[in-house]
Amino acid sequence: MSIKLTVNGEAKKVEVDPDTPLLWVIREQLGLLGTKFGCGKALCGACTVHLNDRPVRSCTTPVRAAADQRITTIEGIGSAAGTLHAVQQAWIDEQVPQCGYCQSGQIMSAVALLATNQTPTDQDIDHAMRGNICRCGTYPRIRNGIRRAAAVLATDTGAKE
Amino acid sequence: MGKWTRRAFIGTGVVAGGALVVGVAIRPGNRAGKVAGLIANENDTVVNVWVKIGSDNTVTAIIPHAEMGQGVHTSLAMMLADEMDADWESVRMLEAPAHEEYANYPLTRGYALGDVAIPRALIGTVDGAFLRIARSMDLQITGGSTSVRLTGQFGMRIAGAAAREVLLEAAAKQWQLPIAELTSSNSTITHSPSGQSATYAELADAASKLTPPSKPTLKTADRFRIMGTSRPRFDIPAKVDGSAKFGIDAELPNMKYAAVKASPVFGGSVREYDEASALAMPGVLKVVDLGSALAVIADGYWQAQQAINTIRIEFNGGDNAGREQSDIYQQFATNLDTANSDGGGTTDFKTGNAEKAITKAATILEVEYRVPYLAHAAMEPLNCTAWVHDDCCEIWTGSQNPLGFRAAVADALEMKDSRVTVNNHYLGGAFGRRSDPDYAVQAARIAATVSYPVKLIWSREEDTQQDHYRAAALSRFKGGLNDNGYPIAWINQFVDKHEPVEASHIPYKIDNQYIHYTDSKTHIPWGPWRSVDHTQHGFFTESFIDELAHSAGIDPYLYRRNLLEDSPRHRDILDLAASKARWGQPLPANHGRGIALQKSFNSIVAEVVEVSIIDGKLKIERVVCAVDAGIAINPDGLIAQMESGIIYGLTAALYGDITIRRGAVAQSNFHDYEILRIDESPPIETYIINSGASLGGAGEPGTPAVAPALANAIYAASGIRIRNLPVKNHDLGGNSAEALDIA
Ligand code: FES
Ligand code: FES
Numbered sequence: 001m002s003i004k005l006t007v008n009g010e011a012k013k014v015e016v017d018p019d020t021p022l023l024w025v026i027r028e029q030l031g032l033l034g035t036k037f038g039c040g041k042a043l044c045g046a047c048t049v050h051l052n053d054r055p056v057r058s059c060t061t062p063v064r065a066a067a068d069q070r071i072t073t074i075e076g077i078g079s080a081a082g083t084l085h086a087v088q089q090a091w092i093d094e095q096v097p098q099c100g101y102c103q104s105g106q107i108m109s110a111v112a113l114l115a116t117n118q119t120p121t122d123q124d125i126d127h128a129m130r131g132n133i134c135r136c137g138t139y140p141r142i143r144n145g146i147r148r149a150a151a152v153l154a155t156d157t158g159a160k161e
Numbered sequence: 162m163g164k165w166t167r168r169a170f171i172g173t174g175v176v177a178g179g180a181l182v183v184g185v186a187i188r189p190g191n192r193a194g195k196v197a198g199l200i201a202n203e204n205d206t207v208v209n210v211w212v213k214i215g216s217d218n219t220v221t222a223i224i225p226h227a228e229m230g231q232g233v234h235t236s237l238a239m240m241l242a243d244e245m246d247a248d249w250e251s252v253r254m255l256e257a258p259a260h261e262e263y264a265n266y267p268l269t270r271g272y273a274l275g276d277v278a279i280p281r282a283l284i285g286t287v288d289g290a291f292l293r294i295a296r297s298m299d300l301q302i303t304g305g306s307t308s309v310r311l312t313g314q315f316g317m318r319i320a321g322a323a324a325r326e327v328l329l330e331a332a333a334k335q336w337q338l339p340i341a342e343l344t345s346s347n348s349t350i351t352h353s354p355s356g357q358s359a360t361y362a363e364l365a366d367a368a369s370k371l372t373p374p375s376k377p378t379l380k381t382a383d384r385f386r387i388m389g390t391s392r393p394r395f396d397i398p399a400k401v402d403g404s405a406k407f408g409i410d411a412e413l414p415n416m417k418y419a420a421v422k423a424s425p426v427f428g429g430s431v432r433e434y435d436e437a438s439a440l441a442m443p444g445v446l447k448v449v450d451l452g453s454a455l456a457v458i459a460d461g462y463w464q465a466q467q468a469i470n471t472i473r474i475e476f477n478g479g480d481n482a483g484r485e486q487s488d489i490y491q492q493f494a495t496n497l498d499t500a501n502s503d504g505g506g507t508t509d510f511k512t513g514n515a516e517k518a519i520t521k522a523a524t525i526l527e528v529e530y531r532v533p534y535l536a537h538a539a540m541e542p543l544n545c546t547a548w549v550h551d552d553c554c555e556i557w558t559g560s561q562n563p564l565g566f567r568a569a570v571a572d573a574l575e576m577k578d579s580r581v582t583v584n585n586h587y588l589g590g591a592f593g594r595r596s597d598p599d600y601a602v603q604a605a606r607i608a609a610t611v612s613y614p615v616k617l618i619w620s621r622e623e624d625t626q627q628d629h630y631r632a633a634a635l636s637r638f639k640g641g642l643n644d645n646g647y648p649i650a651w652i653n654q655f656v657d658k659h660e661p662v663e664a665s666h667i668p669y670k671i672d673n674q675y676i677h678y679t680d681s682k683t684h685i686p687w688g689p690w691r692s693v694d695h696t697q698h699g700f701f702t703e704s705f706i707d708e709l710a711h712s713a714g715i716d717p718y719l720y721r722r723n724l725l726e727d728s729p730r731h732r733d734i735l736d737l738a739a740s741k742a743r744w745g746q747p748l749p750a751n752h753g754r755g756i757a758l759q760k761s762f763n764s765i766v767a768e769v770v771e772v773s774i775i776d777g778k779l780k781i782e783r784v785v786c787a788v789d790a791g792i793a794i795n796p797d798g799l800i801a802q803m804e805s806g807i808i809y810g811l812t813a814a815l816y817g818d819i820t821i822r823r824g825a826v827a828q829s830n831f832h833d834y835e836i837l838r839i840d841e842s843p844p845i846e847t848y849i850i851n852s853g854a855s856l857g858g859a860g861e862p863g864t865p866a867v868a869p870a871l872a873n874a875i876y877a878a879s880g881i882r883i884r885n886l887p888v889k890n891h892d893l894g895g896n897s898a899e900a901l902d903i904a
Contacts, residue, residue, distance in 0.1 A: 017443060017464075024463040028418075033410040034403015036589070038540055039621040040466075043831040046540060074403035088401040095393060095797060098230030098805055100400030101407060101540040101589030126840035133831060135540040135590045136230050137808025139842035141801070 003067045007032070008076025018064035022056075023047045025063045026073060034074035034104045038133070045132030048105040049073050055112040057131075074104035077111055086156070087111050090149035098136035106132045110146050118154055120146065212241055212324050218348050218362040220247040222254045222317065227561055228396050229588035229595070230805070231860040232798040235394045239794055240313045243387035244321030244380060247361070248347040254395055256585060313794065314856050322377035324368075328361055331368035335359075382792060382853060389851070391797035396587070408586045411546040411557035413614040417446060419607050420465035421617060423454035423627050425825035426478030427684050431455050434474040442468045449607050456607045462618050469620075481684040481824040486633075489821060490531065493635040493656045493681050500679040501654070507680075509658065510666050513673030515641075519650040522641025526712050528705060529638075531885045532697045534819035535631035535690055536826075536834060541589020542624040545604035548614035549574065554581045554605050559588035561596040569598035570605045592809070593689035597629050625834055626826040629688025630819055632657050636701040641673075646713025647723070649673060655701070656681040661761070664694035667702050668731045668760060669724035685821065691809055692861035695761040699865030700814075700872070700886065703757035707873045708882065717873065718744050718756050730789055730852055731758060734767045737848055738787035742769035751775055752782065755873025759865040764790040764857030768807065770843075770870040774878045777894025781811065781843040784867065789850040790857035799859050800847040806863020807845055812837040814868035815888045835889075 005012045007030060014029045021040075026032050026049065035058060038046030042057040049058045050072035051065075077085045084092075087110045097103045106129070113120055113128035120128070125146055134142065213221045222238040238254045241247075325345055332350040333340045336357055344351050351358040382389070399405035424430055434455055436448045444464035449456040455474050459465035500506035519525060545558040547570075554574055560566045563583040571578045588595050604617040619627070634656055641650035650673045653665065658678045665676055690696060710720035718739045725732040735758050739745075742754060751774050758767045771783040786803045793799040816835040820827045828834040872883040875893065883891060 020461070020463050024461055028461050031412070032403070033406070033412070036407075036540075037409065037462075037542065037618070039831050041621070041830050041832070044540070044621075044836075078402065084402065091401040092393070092397055095397060095801065097397050097400035098232075098801065099540060099588060099590045100230065100396065100405050103400050104403050107401060129839045133540070133836045133838060135538060135592075135809075135836060137805040137812075137837070137842070138801075139808065139837075139839040140804055140845055142839060 003063055005063075005066055005068070006070045008072055014063070016063060018067075019062050021059050022049070022051075022061040022063050022066050022071070023058035026058060026071070032073050032075050036101055036104055038102070038105075042131075043133075044102070045105040045109060046102050048108040048132065050108060050112060053112070053115060055109050072108075074108060077107070085111060086152045087114065087145065087149040090145040090152065094141050094145040094148060096138050096141040096145045098138055102132060102134045102136075103138075106134065106138075106142055110142070110149065113146070114150055114153060118150060118157070120150060212245065212320055214348075214361050214365045216362055217251075218248075218360045219251045219253055220245065220348060220361065222252065224254055224256055224317075227256065227559065227563070227585055227588055227591075227595075229559070229561065229591040231802060232394045232396075232795060234396060235392060236794045236798055236859075237313050237317050238395070239387045239392055241317040241321035243385055244318045244377075245325045246345040246347070246386075247321070248349075249387055249392065251348060318379055319377060322379050323374055326374045326377050327368045327371050328364050330371055331364045332359055334371075335364070335367055382851075388794050389792060389796070392795055394798065400587075405587050407541055407589045408546070408557060408559035409541055409544045409589070409616075409618060411584070411586065411616060413546065413548060413557075416546065416614040416616055417458050417460060417611070418462040418465050419449075419456050419458045419604070419615050419617040420462065420469045421451075421454050421456040421603060421607075421619065421623060422469045422474060423623065424476040424478065425626060426476065426482050426823070427686055427825075428481060429453070429476045429478040429824075432475045432477040435472045439468045439472045442471065447611060449610050451603065451606055454603065456603070456617070458607065458611065458615055462616070466618075466620055478824050484684065484821055484824045486533075486820040486822065489633060489683050489685075490635065492683070493633075496656060496679050496681040497635065497637060497654055500677075505679065506654070506677050507658075509662075509676040509678055511675050513650075515650040515652050515673040515675035518673035519639060519641035519652065522649060523644045524642040524646070524712060526640045526642070526709060527638065528708055528884065530636045530701045530704060532631075532634050532700060533817065533886060534633045534685060534821070534826075535696075535813055535817045536625050536628040536819050536828070537590075537592045537594035537688070537690060538625065538628075538831075538834060538836065539588075539590030539592060539594055542619045542621055543594070543600040544616065544618040545601045546614060546616040547601070547604040547608035549605065549609045550612065552576065552580060554608070555584065556582070556601055556605060557584045557586065558601055558604075559586045559591070559595055560598070560601070561588065561591050561593075562598070565596070566598040566601045569602050573602045574605055574609055592691040593693070594628065597688055599627075599629075621831070622829040625819075625829050628819075628826075629686040631690035631696060631813075632659070632687055633683075633685075634697045636697070638701070638705045640705065640709050642709060642713055646709075646715055647720075648709055651675070653702070653705075654678065655698075658694065659687065660689070660693050661695070664761070665698040665702070667706070668728050668758070669706065669721065670727050671724065684824070691806065692761055692864040695759060695861070695865040696810070696813070696868070699757065699759040699761070700868040703759060703866065703869030704872050704882075704884070707755070707757075707869070707876070711876070716745070721756070721758060730765055730850075730854060731760065731767075733850060733852070734758065734765045734787045734789050737850060738767035738769050738785055741787065741846060741848055742771065742783075742785040744769065749773070751878055753874045753876070753878025755870045755875070755877055757866040757869035757873060759862070759869075761862045761865050762858030763855060764788060764859065764862035766803070766862045766866050768866040768870045770867065770874040772871070772874040772878050774875065774893050777892065779815075779875065779888065779893055781841070781871070784811075784843050784845045784870075786845060786847045786863065787850065788847065788862065789852045789854070790859060790862070791854045792851050792856060793849050794856075796849055799849060802859040803847045803863040804845050806861060807867045808837055808842060810864040810867035811843075811871065813864075814871050814886055815841075818887050818890065 036046040038044035040059045042060040047059040222241045228234045234254045242252045348361045444460040447458040457465045457468040547556045567581045571581045608615040636655035639652040648671045651671045653676045710717035769785045
């Protein structure tokens, strides 16, 4: 079956069983490999992408549920000009990743959090991020990264006003 | 092995093909030609087995270790660059290809000279033959926290220093000036009096014609400019934009995907399966019976996995199909009892006469501890892409042991090693698991049945149930105290011993010690798990010393301290952790602190855990860690590794529980093999002592002390003594059997 998707702003058409999890369509059909497989059961968050700007676990989202909608992956959150999203920059500044495998998912969850909540409390961070496992234990740095990105975004917004 | 002299190691410099190779090789002979062919790009001069200088004056460190998040690529490059006086901004790094020229010689040397015990677990994976490895030095392993202290110390630093000396000599010759008047810095050699200078790139060609020094001078710590400073890791930018390539991201034209299901009972085999219904499923191309496992190849991974999940497969579990976890624990206890009654078992360490001394003790404490099996659960499920064509096999994977993988795949396909190529990628976590080549062998055997490349991905369920596990173990203690409450006898008996040998030894001054063990084989496959035997022994010994302190009515920190008079480094680290944790200062009700200390992989770590237990609910409030790794090469990297090791250890202590049911692992995914999440992750403070002692590891030493520190904190807060892990199996509301025990 043919399904239309908008991925990182580009219109795409894939021929695929509509039950196929979005994760495997993104990776195998669209060749966007930044989104990772960790558990296949919505338990770890490694596969997190945005569906209409909301974080979803792509491993348990059938591709038909994403038909004709907007999907954003880790490859699509920076600016078109190649500059990093504030969260990505904060991740570098705080030296967050270790093995790095979970980090696309972590960043997608963090970006979604900051899009709706510019001043997250520790509880807000816990709530938004507890679905993302990091087996390397980068949690303390993820927390610092989110705080730093929030501060940067607040300054940017202030500067624009 | 006797021929590996120090001189041969440092001094075998070779000029070949116009390129300079500073010999940091153990074996004599010309290793330059082949190596140069593998790594030199056009315009590069190979100036060292571990370094090359580009025509743009970039210095590329060639590193024989895999990056799995421990920052090793950066730390090792730092060691080389500092000795070389290279400009850090133009230092790059390249992972060495899996080729015998890159076998990890410094690792072997550390073993050969007895400097360091190489974890046998890691070596044994190379087709199981330790001696063969020692002979062929087929070794390119990342594990045992050896990278910095062996490759770094004996390889990178010497390589960098030798390169620098030969470049200086080239400049001196060219300018007809004494070397003493020249200085090197930022990849440039300068003669200050005349203002002459030349970049390393400009001198590389001339340097390549010179004989390298046989014994380059290493910097003393006060002259380090790069080592000891925190440098951003090379691998991080690619890990924030999705571009980092892990094994699972290997892509080849016409590639297909495979999923696999191995016999749930270890050692079992496929008996029967419904091939027709598999082949009828969409996208399915082929069913492969591997004997111990069944694989399905399909157009997409999901299709392959669906087919494996859906079709009927029956396995022959064999003799072990009825084994339960309780049988295994019973076996451990029986084996220990038998060893005691018939005098069997093996002595691990003995000093004084513990059995006699204990008869004179004022107090005797006897306690038994137990830990379960643990899975590694690296974030990236095991996977490997293989393509068998033209009598060759190429694999793409993440491996801690690329040469071992090459040998294992070659063995399985009955090919010469040289017909197998390993393309190593970033490792999405490893923790020891990616040193075993089983998944690569599986991929190669599947790919050998077709003409196209196949990417095999294990489901999380497969990854959990086909791991090589941290051993479950039982450990019994008998401690005898004198009138002052201090131990005069320490008797410890446990099952199973792997590596490192000293894991069960204690730093405390106790005159009479008898530590012994008994093998108790099970059908559960064993594998090195972050810090290996230290994980269980750290918990056992540091819990027991705590129990002795409490039974003597002495503060457990001071109790340890008083037993460390002969171990000043241990004492300093213990003091630092205690003072930073404000040990001894009052805490609110139902709060408690626990302390523990463990030296592993040559690094000494003390940790203090602070917990609260309110209405039976445990919260880890804070962890304070103090570490002495000799010298912290990249301090922020060391801190990151401590944080990581602590969280890894906390996950195990709180939740880790792989149990055996009907011969197979009962857990399958993160719902029943739980991993610590961000909301449970405590603030962690890490403090470093640079004692200047010989270098210690970073990746593993953070883990062992945290489980006992946690258990000791739980005791301090509640009076409940945790003697069996994980903590989740205990009711901390005061109703559990353990709680009653204590009362
Ligand atoms: S892979 Fe989707 S949540 Fe784990
Ligand atoms: S960085 Fe390795 S799993 Fe998160």
